[in-house]
Amino acid sequence: MIKVFLFAHLQERAGRQEMTIDKGELTVKELKERLMEEYDLPLDGVMVAVNEQYSLEDEVISSGDVVALIPPVSGG
Incomplete structure (x- = not known):
C-alpha cells in the first residue's frame, strides 16, 4: 500500500488528510490521474514528494512509499 498525505485545500476537497x-x-503521473478522477482533486501545479524527496512525473512509487501532495502556496 502507498500512503498519501494531502495538504492545504486538497485536504478540504478530499475530506481527509491522508489516504x-x-x-x-x-508512477507519480498515474497516481495524480487516479486521484483527479476518483476525488476530483485539482492537481495541476501540485508538487509531489515521495519519501520526502520531490519527484518528477515519471518517478515510480512502490508499495510502502509515502507520498505528499503539496499545492503551491503564496504569502506576504
Whole structure:
C-alpha cells in the first residue's frame, strides 16, 4: 500500500488528510490521474514528494512509499 498525505485545500476537497492506495507500483503521473478522477482533486501545479524527496512525473512509487501532495502556496 502507498500512503498519501494531502495538504492545504486538497485536504478540504478530499475530506481527509491522508489516504492509502492499494497498489503495488505506479508512477507519480498515474497516481495524480487516479486521484483527479476518483476525488476530483485539482492537481495541476501540485508538487509531489515521495519519501520526502520531490519527484518528477515519471518517478515510480512502490508499495510502502509515502507520498505528499503539496499545492503551491503564496504569502506576504
